[in-house]
Structures are given as C-alpha cells and as structure tokens.
Amino acid sequence: MDQFRPSPANSSPLTPLSFLDRCATVYGDCPSVVYGDTTYTWNETRRRILQVASSISNxxxxxxxxxxxxxxxxxxMYELYFAIPMAGAIINSINTRLDARTVSVILSHSESKLVFVDYQSVSIILDAIAMFSPGIQKPMLVLITDDGSTPQSMVGFRCTYESMVENGDPGFNWIRPVSEWDPMTLNYTSGTTSSPKGVVHSHRGMFLIAVDSLIEWSVPKQPVYLWTLPMFHANxxxxTWGTAAVGATNICLRKFDGxxxxxAINKHGVTHMCxxxxxxxxxxxxxxxxxxxKPVNIxxxxxxxxxxxxxxxxxxxxxxxHGYGLTEIGGLxxxxxxxxxxxxxxxxERAxxxxxxxxxxxxxxxMDVVDPESGLSVTRDGSTLGEVVLRGGCVMLGYFKDPVGTTKCMRENGWFYTGDVAVMHPDGYLEIKDRSKDVIISGGENLSSVEVESVLYTHPAVNEAAVVARADDHWGETPCAFVSLKAEMVGKVTEREVAEYCRGKLxxxxxxxxxxxxEELPKTSTGKIQKFILREMAKAMGPNTRNSRL
Incomplete structure (x- = not known):
C-alpha cells in the first residue's frame, strides 16, 4: 500500500466558497436573500458576489x-462573506457596536486595505481612521446603503457597494486558495474580557465547521434561516456559508427586536435561527x-x-x-x-x-476537561472543576501578530486551552461553569457565578442577571449580583428580597x-454580558464589610 500518495485528483483545497456554485446550479431560481421588500434568487446572489469580487480585485x-x-x-454583508475571499483576500468583519478607538486599533492592527462601511457606521469609521498614527496607510472606503442610491456627499469614500456590483464582471474567475490552510478570515474576539485578539482561520477550518454545523443541527435542504445572530460574530x-450548502432562504434583519x-417568523415561515x-x-x-x-429551531x-x-x-x-464554541474554533x-x-x-429536568x-x-x-496544572482529565463526577481543552480541524491557525498568545493556548501537547472552567458528568457530557477569571473564591471555596445566575433567573421579577466577585473583608471574595428587573416589576422588589430568594436555593x-x-447590563453586540465592566463596578464599591451585607 506504500505506493498510494495524495494526487491532484484527491487533494483539491477544501473551502466553503465551493458551496456557492453548486447552490446556484441546484437552487438557482429559489430565494436566497430576503431583506424588507427585496428578494434575490441564488442565481442573482452568485452573480452579484462575482461582480463584487471582480471589483475588489480591480x-x-x-x-x-x-x-x-x-x-x-x-x-x-452576506454577499461579502463570499466576495472578499473569492477575490483572494481575507475577510475581517468588525463588530458594529464598537467605539471608534477600538475600531481604529483593529483597522491598524489588521493592516486593512479596504473597508466596506454601512451608512449608519460612517461617522465611527471616519473617526477611527482619523485616529491612525502618522505613517499608517489609510484604507479605501466603500459605502453600503439600504436603497443602493448614491448620497450627495461621498467625501472619503471611493464608491458605493452597488456601483461595485454594476461595474464588476459576472464571469469573474474567482481566486481559489493555493492551499486549504491559506488564511480566509480574521475575527477579533468580542471583548467580554476587554482584550480582543485577532483570530485567523483557514479555508479548511471554515469548510469543516460549516459542514459539521449543518450535520449536528440536522439542518435540512432549503430551510428558512432568520439572521438574528450578527454575521460578524464568529462569521x-x-x-454564512452553510446556508448556501443547503440552498436556504436567508432572512436578513438590520436590527434585533423581539x-x-x-x-418575520410568521411572515416568512422561519424554520431556523441562532x-x-x-x-x-x-x-x-x-x-x-x-x-x-409552527415550531422554530433555535x-x-x-x-x-x-x-x-x-x-x-x-x-x-x-x-x-444548545452548543458551545469560541471565536478561536469558528463555530460550535x-x-x-x-x-x-x-x-x-x-x-x-429536560431544561x-x-x-x-x-x-x-x-x-x-x-474535547476534555483537565486539571490545568497536571493536564490530566478530571474525575467525571459532575462537580470536579477543570479547564476545557479542544482539538480538531477547525481550531484557529493562531492569533494575528501574537505568537506568544498563540503558544500560550495552543500547547505542545496538542490541545487548545480555552480558559473556560467546566465539569464532566458521568455520562460524558460537558457543562461549563465559568470563565476561569469569573470563578469566585470565597473562604477558600471555588464557586461558579453561572450557578448563582441560574437561580437568579428563576426569580419571577428578574430579567437579566450577572454575578462577579466583590472583595470581602472576611471571606476574601463574595458574590455580587447585578440584576435588571422586568419593566412591570421595577420598584416592587428589593435587593434584600432577591438575596433571600437565593438563600433558600443555594x-x-x-x-x-x-x-x-x-436598568440594563452592559453587553457585547452578540448579547454576552461584559463581566469585566461589572467587575470594575464591584471593585469601585470597595470591600464588602459585615455591616454592608444583605
């Protein structure tokens, strides 16, 4: 069997971009993207993508x-997930809720050459570029508008997105990766820890996670997928690519509102959302x-x-x-x-x-849960805490311009260390208990903020809850709960009553x-509560004393 080796016939680079051509062939006349009163077919979406890719190359x-x-x-936004890498470039989708300073850092760090900007984010982008240090090259700017029109002022912008569609070549021969390990995406982490990093993924990794996600969720052919999850969040x-593999109808929403x-669910017959x-x-x-x-899969x-x-x-x-993943893994x-x-x-019990x-x-x-010091698997008893480690084909290539950070989490033992604290149950199921930085150590006891939050969410008056450590003059640290109440319950429940409710259950x-x-807890654009902000608030309160406790 030694004579068998990889050959060009069986070694074509894996890439999720290949989904598009097949989709247009099979589902060409079927709806691909719906936005307000606009509906495109898969043939139209493929043509538009190739025209934009051609213009990017030009x-x-x-x-x-x-x-x-x-x-x-x-x-x-959906089209650019294909068009940018089809032009041979690396797509870097940026959180729309970031401030100008953070966006400036990302654009500078990534050395972005071109930025597509939605009309509602123009001022932030212009402010971000104005903050560039001397000598840093400014990227070209393209304006995305809802109606495709050209505004009276285009100062600072090269053209509009729709003009790139109009002027591009629909017969563009898109640029395929030389290797499936070529970089395809650059995503900066969402900022729950206040230290975003640039995560680089390959064409191979994105192909594997896209196919895997469809299989695991049992996504059928031609589902109706509602985009409640921001596309910029871990792609x-x-x-973004998986829906093309199954010929889905993508229902786009500019803003989430219950x-x-x-x-949208009732109007379009939505079947899936995230x-x-x-x-x-x-x-x-x-x-x-x-x-x-009708039931909707979420x-x-x-x-x-x-x-x-x-x-x-x-x-x-x-x-x-319910699933688990990280930006560094590319999905779930x-x-x-x-x-x-x-x-x-x-x-x-089901819940x-x-x-x-x-x-x-x-x-x-x-995947496993290990003792972070010894690297050995923890006991599968549902209570012994350890760190979640992962390995597989969709683990990132590494952090952009950060070899130290890459080496720290991608160890020589072949595991990616996530920083998430979890237990392993006797049946082999993982349960996350916290980020390592969110574990509260009170009187020598490690306690999970997630467990406390789960109890708080059962209180009929609680809308949102997050628990962090607060310094304590006796115990070292004690749980500090930040709570937003349902509108109709504001003023009808006290802090002490909430604490007493927990006392009977913990x-x-x-x-x-x-x-x-x-009134509202600080969150990232994807709905993750930013505990680093809450930790700063708890720190500003000073140590908890016996007289100040509930």
Missing part, C-alpha cells in the same frame, strides 16, 4: 490582503406573546443558558438546541446531543439537561452578599 487588492466590513445583517457561527422577530441566551430571554419576555403556530450558544430561560422559550414553541464544536429518553422527563454544553460534534476530534457561601439593580 481595486488592486492582492492575495491575503485584509478587507474589512462594518455592517449589520444586510444583503451586502455567523459558519452559517416583536420584529415574531413578525442567538445567544439573551435572545431567548428577550423573545420570552415580549409582552402578550403567543405560542408559535441554536443557542455564547454563554451557559439558565434552565429557566430554556424552559420559557420551549413553552412558546421554540425547539432549542460541542453540542448537547439530545437523547430520546429525555423527552419523558419533566420539563424542569437542566439541555443547559449542559454536551459532547463533541461528529467532525471534531476531541448554599450559604454562594448567596449574593451584594445585589445591585441596573
């Missing part, structure tokens, strides 16, 4: 140049909401979802699937694979089981010693 953009996008979930968990989501647990919470709390006429990830939130969402007709590689026998359990992150997906290599050392009511 701008002098070369292979492996970085091209950035600052836009919400609009058709141009829409790979569904009532608008329900309208979102962080905060999306589930918002959908569950829409006033006077009625159960769905994949949630990004933070451990409270069991109470899961139960409320499912009572409305959402079929919730651990999911709570559901067992039929669990359907016979009470609703509360508790579904709140677990689960097992590795079929195309991923391995060990004493886990009960919040401080409860702070906030």
């Amino acid at each position: 701008f002098g953009i070369k292979r492996n140049d970085v091209v950035s996008v600052v836009a919400p979930n609009v058709p141009a 829409g968990w790979s569904y 009532a608008v989501v329900y309208d 979102g962080a647990p905060v999306v589930l919470n918002m959908l569950s709390n829409v006033p006077n909401v009625k159960p769905l006429k 994949m949630t990830a990004g933070a451990p979802p409270p069991a109470a939130v899961l139960a409320r969402a499912e009572s409305l007709g959402f079929i919730v699937s 590689t651990v999911t709570c694979a559901w067992k039929q026998k669990w359907n016979r359990f009470p609703a509360t 508790r089981l579904k709140a677990r992150q689960g097992v590795r997906t079929v195309a991923f290599t391995d 060990p004493g050392f886990m009960v919040p010693k401080t409860v702070v009511f906030k």
Whole structure:
C-alpha cells in the first residue's frame, strides 16, 4: 500500500466558497436573500458576489490582503462573506457596536486595505481612521446603503457597494486558495474580557465547521434561516456559508427586536435561527406573546443558558438546541446531543439537561476537561472543576501578530486551552461553569457565578442577571449580583428580597452578599454580558464589610 500518495485528483483545497456554485446550479431560481421588500434568487446572489469580487480585485487588492466590513445583517454583508475571499483576500468583519478607538486599533492592527462601511457606521469609521498614527496607510472606503442610491456627499469614500456590483464582471474567475490552510478570515474576539485578539482561520477550518454545523443541527435542504445572530460574530457561527450548502432562504434583519422577530417568523415561515441566551430571554419576555403556530429551531450558544430561560422559550414553541464554541474554533464544536429518553422527563429536568454544553460534534476530534496544572482529565463526577481543552480541524491557525498568545493556548501537547472552567458528568457530557477569571473564591471555596445566575433567573421579577466577585473583608471574595428587573416589576422588589430568594436555593457561601439593580447590563453586540465592566463596578464599591451585607 506504500505506493498510494495524495494526487491532484484527491487533494483539491477544501473551502466553503465551493458551496456557492453548486447552490446556484441546484437552487438557482429559489430565494436566497430576503431583506424588507427585496428578494434575490441564488442565481442573482452568485452573480452579484462575482461582480463584487471582480471589483475588489480591480481595486488592486492582492492575495491575503485584509478587507474589512462594518455592517449589520444586510444583503451586502452576506454577499461579502463570499466576495472578499473569492477575490483572494481575507475577510475581517468588525463588530458594529464598537467605539471608534477600538475600531481604529483593529483597522491598524489588521493592516486593512479596504473597508466596506454601512451608512449608519460612517461617522465611527471616519473617526477611527482619523485616529491612525502618522505613517499608517489609510484604507479605501466603500459605502453600503439600504436603497443602493448614491448620497450627495461621498467625501472619503471611493464608491458605493452597488456601483461595485454594476461595474464588476459576472464571469469573474474567482481566486481559489493555493492551499486549504491559506488564511480566509480574521475575527477579533468580542471583548467580554476587554482584550480582543485577532483570530485567523483557514479555508479548511471554515469548510469543516460549516459542514459539521449543518450535520449536528440536522439542518435540512432549503430551510428558512432568520439572521438574528450578527454575521460578524464568529462569521455567523459558519452559517454564512452553510446556508448556501443547503440552498436556504436567508432572512436578513438590520436590527434585533423581539416583536420584529415574531413578525418575520410568521411572515416568512422561519424554520431556523441562532442567538445567544439573551435572545431567548428577550423573545420570552415580549409582552402578550403567543405560542408559535409552527415550531422554530433555535441554536443557542455564547454563554451557559439558565434552565429557566430554556424552559420559557420551549413553552412558546421554540425547539432549542444548545452548543458551545469560541471565536478561536469558528463555530460550535460541542453540542448537547439530545437523547430520546429525555423527552419523558419533566420539563424542569429536560431544561437542566439541555443547559449542559454536551459532547463533541461528529467532525471534531476531541474535547476534555483537565486539571490545568497536571493536564490530566478530571474525575467525571459532575462537580470536579477543570479547564476545557479542544482539538480538531477547525481550531484557529493562531492569533494575528501574537505568537506568544498563540503558544500560550495552543500547547505542545496538542490541545487548545480555552480558559473556560467546566465539569464532566458521568455520562460524558460537558457543562461549563465559568470563565476561569469569573470563578469566585470565597473562604477558600471555588464557586461558579453561572450557578448563582441560574437561580437568579428563576426569580419571577428578574430579567437579566450577572454575578462577579466583590472583595470581602472576611471571606476574601463574595458574590455580587447585578440584576435588571422586568419593566412591570421595577420598584416592587428589593435587593434584600432577591438575596433571600437565593438563600433558600443555594448554599450559604454562594448567596449574593451584594445585589445591585441596573436598568440594563452592559453587553457585547452578540448579547454576552461584559463581566469585566461589572467587575470594575464591584471593585469601585470597595470591600464588602459585615455591616454592608444583605
């Protein structure tokens, strides 16, 4: 068997860009993208993408140049996930809610040559570029408008997006990767830890995670996919390309709003959508909401979802699937694979089981929970804490311009160390307990902020909750809960009452010693609560004393 070796016939580079040509052949006359009153077919979407890719190339953009996008979930954003890499460039999608200083850092660090800018983000981009240090080359700018019109003032912009479509070559021979390991995407982490890093993924990695995500979620051919998850968040968990593989109809929304989501579900017959647990919470709390006429599959990830939130969402007709991933993995590689026998359990038990992150997906290599010092697997008892480690084909190539950071998390033992704290249950299912920096050590006891938050979410008055450590003059640290209340409950419940509610459901050392009511908790654009901001607030309060406890 030694004579068998890879050959050109079996070694074509894997890339999710290949989904587009097949999709246009099979589903060419079917709807691809719907936005307001605009509907494109897959033939039209493919043509538009090739025309934009051609125009990008004509701008002098070369292979492996970085091209950035600052836009919400609009058709141009979806098209650019194909057009930019089809021009040989690396797509860098930027969070639309970042401030000008952070955007300036990202554009400078990535050495972006071209930036596509939605009309609502123009001022931030212009301010960001004005902050460039002397000598740094300014990128070209292209304006994305909703109606395709050219505004009276184009100062600072080379052209509009639609003019690139009009002037591009629909017969453009797109630039294929030389190697499947060629970089394809550059994503900066969302900022929950206040230190975003540039994550680089390959064509191979994005192909694997896109196919794997479709298989694991049992996505059928021609689903109707509603874009409630920002595409810029880890490339829409790979569904930006995955929807093309199955000929989906992509329903685009410029902004998330609970009532608008329900309208879109009913109008378009939505079958699938994704979102962080905060999306589930918002959908569950829409006033006077009625159960769905037809079930809608929703994949949630990004933070451990409270069991109470899961139960409320499912009572409305959402079929919730739960997964786990990171920007560094490109999507979800651990999911709570559901067992039929669990359907016979009470609703509360089903929600508790579904709140677990689960097992590795079929195309991923391995995952484990290990002692961070010894590297040995923790006991599978559902209580011993350890760090989540992963390995598989969609793990990032590394952090851009950060070899030290890359080496720190991608160890020589072949594992990617996530920094997430978890337990492994006896049945082999993983359950995240915290980020390592969010574990609270009170009187020598390690306690999970996630467990405290899960109890807080069961309180009928609580809308959102997040728990961080606050310095304590006796215990070292104690839990500090930041809570937003449902609108109708504001002024009807006290901080002490919330703490007492927890006291009946948690060990004493886990009960919040401080409860702070906030109108709204600080979040990233993808709904992750920014605990580093809350930790600063808790720090500013000073140490908790015996006299100041609830």
